[in-house]
């Protein structure tokens with residue numbers, strides 16, 4: 001597996017070059033329940049391999065229900081969220097409020113076949129999504145707390161809020177109706193190497 005690089009630390013991405021990292025930090029400051037989980041590297045990636053878009057490996061063994069970690073793939077933030085049972089139970093009830101609940105839009109570009117289900121994932125517990133808004137490219141903030149709060153509807157069930165123009169997404173990265181963002185968040189190619197090791201950027205058709 002030596003040709004598959006990992007990221008030394010999910011929090012060590014060059015913050016000067018990555019607006020999304022700064023926005024992620026801002027989300028934490030706003031008091032979301034997500035907890036950044038340090039990413040432990042097994043192999044240090046070469047810059048050349050990263051620039052070429054090589055797959056990256058994530059150790060998700062320490063991720064607890066309700067937590068999110070972020071890794072960089074092709075210069076983009078990829079979120080890995082371990083959803084709680086309560087968060088999963090809500091997903092099947094939101095369809096009438098979503099713009100594309102079945103992820104039928106641009107399926108080859110946004111949702112690999114193995115994630116075209118209500119969880120948009122291989123394993124229902126884990127959401128893997130590129131944290132870039134489909135409107136103009138801002139990085140949405142975590143809004144995992146249920147209930148009324150600023151900029152969100154009173155019946156909010158948890159998800160993500162894009163701070164730029166107010167688009168909202170559920171815990172599967174599906175965009176709500178009548179939002180500036182036209183599409184769901186992208187689910188990148190990915191596959192599980194083991195129960196605790198996830199490969200992002202390669203799926204071998206899962």
Ligand code: FES
Pocket residue numbers: 133134135136137138162163164165166167180181
């Ligand atoms: S960039 Fe997200 S709503 Fe405009």
